[in-house]
């Protein structure tokens with residue numbers, strides 16, 4: 001039968017080639033710490049392993065347990081999250097940590113259903129923590145696993161419609177034997193061998209079971225329906241300086257980058273800003289001059305931000321230039337552009 005042989009081949013490969021990641025316990029080892037697994041999975045949902053790793057290390061140094069994180073002030077955690085993007089996730093992170101601390105005595109629930117009931121924990125994260133930290137028989141399916149399934153079984157239906165089918169195919173491969181290692185083996189295969197572009201099929205431990213490989217067109221899977229372009233938005237960021245300091249404002253708690261410090265900006269709208277409009281929308285009147293523009297891609301739109309700079313005064317959180325590194329990346333880019 002294909003399934004046991006495929007599983008055995010991939011697990012044997014994982015035993016020899018598992019990535020050494022700071023949140024992992026390693027193949028066949030004692031269970032990993034659920035706090036570290038949960039934190040890493042939340043971080044990795046929006047960024048790559050190399051980008052997330054320093055954040056993971058600094059979070060776990062500062063807050064070694066979920067109860068330490070839960071006890072921290074919102075602003076400290078939001079500032080530490082800056083650069084990881086998508087701040088709603090940081091707010092959910094805190095809500096979840098506080099629920100684990102307050103309602104579960106600082107101990108994560110050990111079942112998929114129990115984890116899923118925590119605030120901000122979606123189906124994917126619940127499955128990943130259940131499998132990796134508690135060795136539960138959970139089906140852990142993210143974009144990487146979808147890609148591997150689409151190729152192994154040469155699924156012709158395009159994404160996103162194919163998602164339920166890919167999930168079912170992945171579920172058929174999950175068994176009670178080493179479910180945590182299985183989930184991580186699939187993740188590692190997707191990340192290092194069955195890559196989105198130029199998959200390394202000749203080094204793949206499951207190429208003998210792979211329908212796309214047999215057809216010779218692995219990279220054409222998963223099929224996709226043509227994506228509409230991201231909408232574009234335009235705004236102006238204002239870099240007001242006073243000696244060595246820059247004026248920052250705190251954004252409203254709800255919405256994009258909610259609660260974060262940033263440069264003052266105009267509204268972000270569907271058409272570009274003229275010089276006159278930009279000066280008119282400035283937070284204070286000053287001798288504003290054009291300092292260039294930056295582009296930034298958010299999940300749902302791409303933003304072109306003109307940067308206007310002036311010397312002046314306003315009610316703001318004045319911050320030294322060398323303290324700007326903790327700003328969300330869109331504002332850091334704009335500040336760097338403005339400061340030249």
Ligand code: SF4
Pocket residue numbers: 148151152193194195199200201202204205206207208210211212213218219
């Ligand atoms: Fe992916 Fe190629 Fe392996 Fe198939 S043979 S699973 S396409 S790396």
